[in-house]
Amino acid sequence: AVKRALKSQRRFVVLAMPTGSGKSGVGLALLRQSPSRGFVLTSTLALQDQYGTTAPWLIDSRGMSNYRCLAARDAFRRFFPRRPWVGCDEGPCRSEFKCDLKEDGCTFFDADREMRRSKSVVTSYAKWLSSRRFANGLGAAPLLVCDEAHHLAHELMSSCRVEIPAWALGKTRRPRSISQWKQWGAAKAQFLKTTTEDPERRLRHRPLMDKVEALAYMDPATWAWEQTPRGWAFEPVVPKLLLPLLCGQEQTKVVFLSATVTPDVLALVGIPREDMDVVTFPSTFPVERRPVYCLWTARVDYRTSRADWLYVIKTMDDIIDMRLDRKGLVHSVSYDRGADIYLRSAHRTAMVLHRRGEPVGDALARFDTMRPPAILVSPAITTGHDFPMRRAEYQILPKLPFPDTRSRIAKARIEHTPDYRDQLTMQTLVQTAGRLTRSEDDQGETFLLDNHIRWFLRKAERFAPQYFLDAVYFEDRDIPRPPRRL
Numbered sequence: 001a002v003k004r005a006l007k008s009q010r011r012f013v014v015l016a017m018p019t020g021s022g023k024s025g026v027g028l029a030l031l032r033q034s035p036s037r038g039f040v041l042t043s044t045l046a047l048q049d050q051y052g053t054t055a056p057w058l059i060d061s062r063g064m065s066n067y068r069c070l071a072a073r074d075a076f077r078r079f080f081p082r083r084p085w086v087g088c089d090e091g092p093c094r095s096e097f098k099c100d101l102k103e104d105g106c107t108f109f110d111a112d113r114e115m116r117r118s119k120s121v122v123t124s125y126a127k128w129l130s131s132r133r134f135a136n137g138l139g140a141a142p143l144l145v146c147d148e149a150h151h152l153a154h155e156l157m158s159s160c161r162v163e164i165p166a167w168a169l170g171k172t173r174r175p176r177s178i179s180q181w182k183q184w185g186a187a188k189a190q191f192l193k194t195t196t197e198d199p200e201r202r203l204r205h206r207p208l209m210d211k212v213e214a215l216a217y218m219d220p221a222t223w224a225w226e227q228t229p230r231g232w233a234f235e236p237v238v239p240k241l242l243l244p245l246l247c248g249q250e251q252t253k254v255v256f257l258s259a260t261v262t263p264d265v266l267a268l269v270g271i272p273r274e275d276m277d278v279v280t281f282p283s284t285f286p287v288e289r290r291p292v293y294c295l296w297t298a299r300v301d302y303r304t305s306r307a308d309w310l311y312v313i314k315t316m317d318d319i320i321d322m323r324l325d326r327k328g329l330v331h332s333v334s335y336d337r338g339a340d341i342y343l344r345s346a347h348r349t350a351m352v353l354h355r356r357g358e359p360v361g362d363a364l365a366r367f368d369t370m371r372p373p374a375i376l377v378s379p380a381i382t383t384g385h386d387f388p389m390r391r392a393e394y395q396i397l398p399k400l401p402f403p404d405t406r407s408r409i410a411k412a413r414i415e416h417t418p419d420y421r422d423q424l425t426m427q428t429l430v431q432t433a434g435r436l437t438r439s440e441d442d443q444g445e446t447f448l449l450d451n452h453i454r455w456f457l458r459k460a461e462r463f464a465p466q467y468f469l470d471a472v473y474f475e476d477r478d479i480p481r482p483p484r485r486l
Contacts, residue, residue, distance in 0.1 A: 001281065002029045005255045010277035012254050014149075014266065018283040018467050019259040019434030027145045027257055028055050031120040038143035040122045043151045046384070051122045059118040061138065063127045064089035067108035071099045079200055095203040115139075125151070129159035129245050141252055149256035150427045153269050153420065156242040157235050157413070162214045166231040178220045181234065185215025224412035237412040239420075240270030260430045264462045265423055283467035289483075290437040292446045292468070294457075296476040300399040300450040310344065312398050312449050315479070317346045319396060319447055323482050324373040329395035331382060331432055337399065338377045347375060354378035360385070383431045388438040390486055394445040395436060400452045401428040422460040430468045443483055 005013045005026075017023050028051070031038045042048045045062070052060045065087040072079065072086035076097065080086050088108035093099040102109055115121055116139045123138070125146075131138050146152060168188070175181040189212045192205050215234065222241060225234045236242060247254050256266065263278055283290075297315050298308035320328065332338030335356040342353040350373045354363035360380045367376040368391070376392070382401065403424045405414060414421050436444020454474075461469065473480075 001026045001279065002033060004277075004279050005030055006033060008253075008277040010275060011251070012256070012266070012271055012276045014256045014261060014263065014276055014278040015258075016261055016278070016280040016465055017257065017259060018281065018285070018465070019431075020438045021259075021281065021284065023147065023257045023259070024051065024054065027051070027147055027255075028058075030143065030145050030255060031058070034143045036142035037119050037140055038121070038145065039128065039138070039141050040120075040145045040147060041125050041128050042122065043125055043148040043155060044384070045124065047147065048122055048124055055120075055122075058120050058122045059115050061111065061115040061121055061123040061127060063124070063130070064091075064108050067106075067111065070105065070107060071101050075100070079203055090207065092203060095206045097203070125155035126159055129156065132245050132248070133160070141250075144247060144252050144254045146246075146254060146256045147258075149258040150260045150265055150423075152246070152256070152266070153239040153417075153423075156239050156245060156269060157237065159245070160214075160236050160242070162211050162234045163228070163230070164211055164215070164232045164234070165208075168208055168212075168231070178218065178223050178225055178234075181215055181225060181232075182218045182220060185212045185218070188212040189216055222416070224409045226408040233409070235409050237409065238416045239268055240417075243270045259434060260427045260463075260465060260468075262463055262465065264419070265427075268417055268420060268423060280466065283470075285437050285440055285442070287471050289440075289443040290433070290446075290471050291480070292433050292448065292472045293480055294448045294453050294472065294474045295479065296474075297449045297451060299452050301452070309340075313341060313344050315449055316341070316396050316398060316447075318479055319394070320345075320347050320350075320373065320375065322479065323394055326372050326393040326482070326485050327367075327370070327374045327391065328376075329381065329387065329392050329435070330375055330377040331395060331397045331401070332377050332379045333397075333399045333401055334379050338379060341398065342377055347373065351375045351377050354380060381435065382428050385435065386438055387436050387444070388442055392436055393443060393486060394447070394482070395432070396447045396449065397429075397432065398449045400448070400450040400456060401425060401432065402452075403428075419463075422456075423463045425456065426460045426463040430464060433468060433471075443486060445480070445482065 001015050001017065005015060015026065017026065027040045031040065040051060042051065048060060052058055067088045069086045069088045069091035071092055076092045079092065093102055128138065175184050189209060192209050218234065222236055222238045223234055224237050225232055263273055263276055266276065267273065295315060297312045298304060300312060316330065330341060332341055338353060342348050342351055345351065352363055352367045352370065352374065354360060354377060360378065363376065363378055367374055403421060405411060405421060433446045
């Protein structure tokens with residue numbers, strides 16, 4: 001994988017590597033072997049921490065809010081009464097105050113200078129994209145390694161997200177369209193500029209100024225908005241238009257790493273197929289140790305009858321009955337469905353229910369202390385959590401993990417990019433199936449109980465890696481017997 005990426009003459013290299021095959025190691029080796037400067041981009045701070053722990057020689061670069069503003073604690077503390085911790089994103093230098101620490105002694109700018117001198121850097125998509133959007137980027141980057149590349153469309157759009165608090169509107173009549181919001185943003189920005197002469201007031205209004213100025217530059221044809229519990233949110237909805245934010249027109253080689261990325265996934269963000277060098281690696285895990293069984297039950301959605309839903313739960317109980325000597329997972333998709341499964345299952349006494357508002361770590365801790373037959377019921381363990389060996393040997397998906405598309409922003413995304421919903425669903429499905437089998441001698445059965453899978457696999461097959469499709473089996477009658485316990 002490393003040799004193919006470094007020797008490729010194409011600008012975009014796609015390394016489709018199965019779950020558990022060592023993608024992080026490949027990303028680190030690319031930086032080590034490359035003669036030029038390189039960055040690894042991650043989708044979460046937790047993954048960033050993981051890279052930093054594995055490779056201490058990497059320079060870790062984060063957004064301004066992750067660094068404490070020492071000037072707000074000392075020289076400018078009068079502006080921040082009763083606030084023990086202030087991030088550098090709110091610091092005095094953001095409002096044209098002269099700060100003596102900016103050239104030497106600032107936690108953020110000192111780290112930024114060290115990052116710009118370094119050869120190998122790990123940072124988040126959010127930091128990389130925002131720095132290119134609002135500043136001049138993070139310096140030259142002949143090599144860019146995009147980890148978890150299947151998140152790229154989401155990262156491009158969410159990096160531009162603007163949230164306006166409800167109080168900012170004041171007594172002004174609420175705009176009714178994206179064009180009216182754009183006009184309001186321009187007017188509000190001008191108002192703040194001309195009425196905030198007091199330094200303390202200007203500092204306090206700086207965060208709002210950034211947001212309303214961003215609204216003023218929105219393209220009404222490619223942005224959408226929706227109301228949130230705290231105000232309003234705005235996002236672009238056409239990922240193809242945002243690709244220059246990632247790599248611009250420079251001759252940067254971009255390597256995409258993911259277990260679920262395919263050329264069709266990257267085509268959604270506007271990368272031409274002829275510019276890609278796609279390398280797909282087969283799974284080294286035997287198919288018989290990671291089967292994905294599609295059982296015939298019922299179509300599970302908001303129209304499912306109570307009788308059909310109870311039959312799905314009964315099928316789930318039958319699967320568990322045959323596996324009482326081992327631990328398992330139930331991916332409930334939502335907290336409400338999880339509570340209903342817990343209430344109606346014959347195995348509720350063995351279940352650990354992850355309730356709404358409970359940290360997922362607490363539910364996992366309870367699950368890990370239990371002996372078989374323990375079953376964790378949660379909608380929040382499809383990615384980011386691994387269950388190797390005896391930690392869990394089977395998992396059940398009573399419903400296909402379609403994303404929630406009720407919001408105005410989600411609807412606008414699907415309207416502009418119709419395949420976006422299918423790509424997200426397949427991405428979640430493949431990631432979920434990979435939670436169990438983490439090595440060649442591990443094993444894990446996955447059971448899909450939603451009949452929607454029949455037509456969905458035919459429609460969205462191009463978004464799935466081949467190693468996943470190889471493991472899919474359709475079982476219309478009998479529930480497969482479990483393999484010997486690990």
